[in-house]
Amino acid sequence: MHQRLKSSDLLPIGDLARRTGLSVSAIRFYEEKRLVEPIRTAGNQRRFLRSDIRRLSFILIAQQLGLALSEIETELAKLPHGRTPTAQDWNAISTSIRGQLDAKIAQLERTRDKLDGCIGCGCLSLKKCELYNRDDHLAQQGAGPRQVLG
16 A cells, blocks of 8 residues: 655654644544544554645645535545645645635625625615615525525
């Protein structure tokens, strides 16, 4: 499974935690989810590939962008195990999630643009609602903030 690795290619979990800013327990959580897979030494200690820094960084960024752990897992499953992912590997993931990111950006822009005046909730509590949502016509489109959610 793993090509010939030098000891400099492997990091103890504490070093990985320091390099990524994650706690050791968070790394163990991602290990349980099989998002990173350590190599066990003869003494049964965890050692991680140096490239796992990138995998964990991607997890952190993807979570900040609002991707669910299951979505992150799906994307990381596309990366090779036992070797450092190439630019082409990462580009494939970028291409795969671009649509999701574009949709989230559009939703954030709608929210930003509507938030100052009315978020389109159909509450009829503002004088403006009489102009934009007379007789609560947005309720016919469904529950919740229809102007933002679309």
